Amino acid sequence: MDNSTGRLEQLRRAMQGAGVDALWVSYPANVRALTGFTSPDDGKVLVTPDTATLYTDSRYTVQAREESGLPQHIARPPETFKHAAEHLKGKRVGFEADHLTVAGLEDLKEYWPDAELVALRGMIQGLRQIKTEDEIAAIRAAQDLADQVFGEVRPLMVAGARERDIALEIEMRLRKAGAGNAFDIIVASGPRGAMPHGHASARVIEDGDLITVDMGAYLNGYNSDMTRTVAVGTPSDEMRRVYNAVLEAEEAAIAAVKPGVRAADLDKIARDILTGHGLGEAFAHSLGHGVGLEVHEGPGLRGTSEDVLAAGMVITIEPGAYLPDVGGVRIEDLLLVTEDGYEVLSHSPKETV
Numbered sequence: 001m002d003n004s005t006g007r008l009e010q011l012r013r014a015m016q017g018a019g020v021d022a023l024w025v026s027y028p029a030n031v032r033a034l035t036g037f038t039s040p041d042d043g044k045v046l047v048t049p050d051t052a053t054l055y056t057d058s059r060y061t062v063q064a065r066e067e068s069g070l071p072q073h074i075a076r077p078p079e080t081f082k083h084a085a086e087h088l089k090g091k092r093v094g095f096e097a098d099h100l101t102v103a104g105l106e107d108l109k110e111y112w113p114d115a116e117l118v119a120l121r122g123m124i125q126g127l128r129q130i131k132t133e134d135e136i137a138a139i140r141a142a143q144d145l146a147d148q149v150f151g152e153v154r155p156l157m158v159a160g161a162r163e164r165d166i167a168l169e170i171e172m173r174l175r176k177a178g179a180g181n182a183f184d185i186i187v188a189s190g191p192r193g194a195m196p197h198g199h200a201s202a203r204v205i206e207d208g209d210l211i212t213v214d215m216g217a218y219l220n221g222y223n224s225d226m227t228r229t230v231a232v233g234t235p236s237d238e239m240r241r242v243y244n245a246v247l248e249a250e251e252a253a254i255a256a257v258k259p260g261v262r263a264a265d266l267d268k269i270a271r272d273i274l275t276g277h278g279l280g281e282a283f284a285h286s287l288g289h290g291v292g293l294e295v296h297e298g299p300g301l302r303g304t305s306e307d308v309l310a311a312g313m314v315i316t317i318e319p320g321a322y323l324p325d326v327g328g329v330r331i332e333d334l335l336l337v338t339e340d341g342y343e344v345l346s347h348s349p350k351e352t353v
């Protein structure tokens with residue numbers, strides 16, 4: 001998926017604002033966003049006011065030509081750096097300070113002695129928060145597949161099943177459909193539900209358990225993310241109360257999603273409701289995050305966030321409550337922020353417990 005043209009123009013405006021003549025892009029998700037190249041771990045991009053060159057090596061000569069509309073230079077370091085150096089003499093060159101390693105910066109200093117290196121943070125990530133139509137279609141397709149697989153596997157979430165077998169079944173069905181896991185599948189049952197990132201274990205599910213299943217499909221480079229907490233038999237009164245509190249918080253936060261809303265205010269809506277139920281301390285993470293080429297990307301929906309929602313963002317809303325040694329609940333939906341509000345992209349049913 002090649003989104004290069006519009007993003008590059010936006011990026012050049014941002015570069016101008018930051019006072020740099022060129023930008024060396026090394027962070028894989030950003031390389032992919034600018035080029036469409038699907039092996040971005042082995043790619044870099046040099047952006048100047050009138051050129052943008054994809055650097056990769058000879059393993060990808062054909063692939064890069066097929067996938068990216070940008071001019072390409074096939075070489076490996078240090079030839080890559082030497083080639084780029086020709087364009088950079090006397091220039092202010094930005095680099096991605098939040099991802100370039102110390103060794104990577106030493107290389108740039110060695111091979112570009114005539115350039116002034118400028119540390120920049122989050123410039124392309126900021127642009128990636130607003131998805132293109134193609135990106136929205138890709139995320140939608142990933143979520144549709146995740147919904148389908150969740151529905152197929154839900155009947156297997158019963159007493160006697162192992163968490164690991166449920167995760168394996170989900171992964172197998174995703175892979176058969178040409179996708180992969182967006183992240184290690186979380187299947188956290190009974191007391192393990194108190195771990196927000198409780199990856200599937202050998203635990204055998206028991207009657208009365210709640211099971212938190214957090215899964216995403218990775219399809220054509222884009223991710224989805226959704227959590228459902230399901231009941232096996234009848235959970236305890238305490239856990240049913242927690243479930244309904246989390247659901248109330250989730251529904252209230254979703255209802256408030258629209259362009260112009262501060263991400264921190266959304267987090268507060270959910271947190272205040274859970275606090276009202278005595279579960280403020282139990283909500284041990286942020287309300288949500290952006291989703292796209294990465295599972296976790298901007299905007300950040302947390303109390304300290306400066307982000308403001310805008311149409312075209314794809315975000316999760318995922319409050320949770322975690323009671324050590326007792327259990328936990330999380331309910332998560334994937335949403336597209338639209339001009340007049342939101343569209344929920346995840347359609348798996350939420351249970352009444």
Ligand SMILES: CSCC[C@H](N)C(=O)N1CCC[C@H]1C(=O)N[C@@H](C)C(=O)O
Nearest residue numbers: 183196197214225285286288289295296
């Ligand atoms: C390792 S990917 C986990 C995907 C999951 N849906 C998710 O984003 N989670 C699970 C519970 C918390 C939340 C998370 O990791 N949030 C991050 C952004 C945080 O720092 O709060």
